[in-house]
Amino acid sequence: MRTDPDLRLLLVGPTEVADGLLGALDPTQRARVTVRPVRAAVGMADHPTAARGESTVRTAVQAVQDGFADAVVSAGSTGATVTAAALGLGRWPGVRRPALVATLPAVDGPVVLLDVGGTLEPGPATLARHAVLGAAYAAVAHAVAAPRVGLLSVGHEAGKGDRLRRAADPALAAVPLPCGARYVGLVEGYDISLGTRVDVVVTDGFTGNVLLKAIEGAYAMAGGPPANGGAPRAAALLGVAGTVVVCHGAAGPDDVASGIALAAHLWRRDAAGTVRALLAEIPHDPAPDRNDTEVAP
Template sequence: MRLLADAFGGDNAPLEILKGCAAAQKAYGYEITLVGDTQKIKACAEQEGLDLSGMKILHADGVFSMEEQPTALLKAGRDSSMAVGLRALAEGRGDAFVSAGSTGALLVGATFLVKRIRGVKRPALGAVMPTADKPFILVDTGANAEGSVPMLCCFAKLGDIYMRRVLGVESPRVGLANIGTEASKGDTLRQETYRALSEMEGIRFIGNVEARDIPLGAADVVVADGFTGNILLKTYEGVAKMMAGKIKAMFKKNPLTMLSYLGVKSGMADFRRTLDYKQYGGAPILGVQKPVIKAHGSSDAYAFQSALRQAAMCVEADVPEKIREAMQHDAAQ
């Protein structure tokens, strides 16, 4: 398993990226190539006492800034760690690429350097998220602010393939994010997409799902345009942080509440794990020729390790090839 890691993408690079790579290599035995300034990588590792002896380094002079326009990656940013890593992936020097850098730039690079799979209308960001029972995938979470019926139908197929191949859900329930469960609810896009999804072969469409029901496990795949999906994602993250903070404050209120915490300590640990995005690592960019994972911008070592694991799972499940087969099947109809 050959994984390419952007050593200089994200708020906590390069230290947390290097620590995450070292942990992933130790836990899973991946062949990891760090992409970035060789001198800076070695200096950071030496300063922190990290053993990178089992990893390769692919030198890149630059770092793509979060402030730059995403399309600048293809020209002014072509020597950045992100662009160099994506080109290496496209050239077959790795099986997957992981970056915690600019989401927009990574989408541009994945689309134009790694290339879109024929038949995919637009690549989409799929975020794996927790529910009361088991995880689901939300597609799209920001790659495409505006949607169309063909795009949303494609997102449904991408999410269905991911849940089947990576998370092992035999018959994923596909729901359309909407303001009500009735077929007549929502704007024209939602109504027309509902009809199209109802007629789609190969997916188990269960109808509209409301935002309040998503955390309760209403669907295995939730389909949305990128604007709606991103709002859902950020609301989810915000509520999780608020709940964790409130519960922590409640138990620290006085000595008695602190003592009572001991009785529910293991249950609270399970609760925190359920809400923690770090266990899922990042969002796969679905619809490009090889696996590209967008790790959270504030990833620490554990989150980046999880993103590397997610990338490996996409490779093992051969997700791009399954998407390619599905698109070819549709084209032949």
């Protein structure tokens, strides 16, 4: 509210929590805040489909559907947010599995990592589709020219990796990429932090999620993140028809603020619409990956 005078907030949650926040704002800022009282939240231990009923995340998504809000920011259960967004806003054509996309600072500019928890068990076709999403996102959201796209594995030599990686490597090599992007093959864990070989790192949501948190832990161990920013505390959800940002479950005030700033940045660039349009030009395999998990539990 302080750094972005054009921002208006719709708070969805228990009244007393909203009141605490409103009390910390001056009258001018308060005029830019609306409250929609909802008591039921989907807990971290609940099944994601609990978000189908009346809940904070479902109500927030509904507000976007109804045109009362332009974007959703949630620091709640990732699975519940992905489920509510996919059901409420709908998926893009040709994207069965949404991806959570995080941007990490690296030596040679930002590195886009996906998926960090949207789809825990993708098949090769979904990884190839996510490569397209990631390339478009790097170009649209971060103005990366001709993004280099890599597939995360245990070595950079062809053939390294488990069955999923060995099947996905040729799938990524074959898929046409937007924005002048090119596939550089297999990359390794340190390429995410260094960014010298790659701008977009594709992996399954399980690996991406634990990786992101491990990097966060390493920065904490090293006495704090590097000067240009540490592990991101917010990720964009790509593949649903709207702007949705998921914050870390343990997010503090600064993290939620950076999540809101990311949502505003993406909405102002029409990142979702532009990425969706770029995606529509890329042919894809209409057969879904059968072993995909519907959403993150």
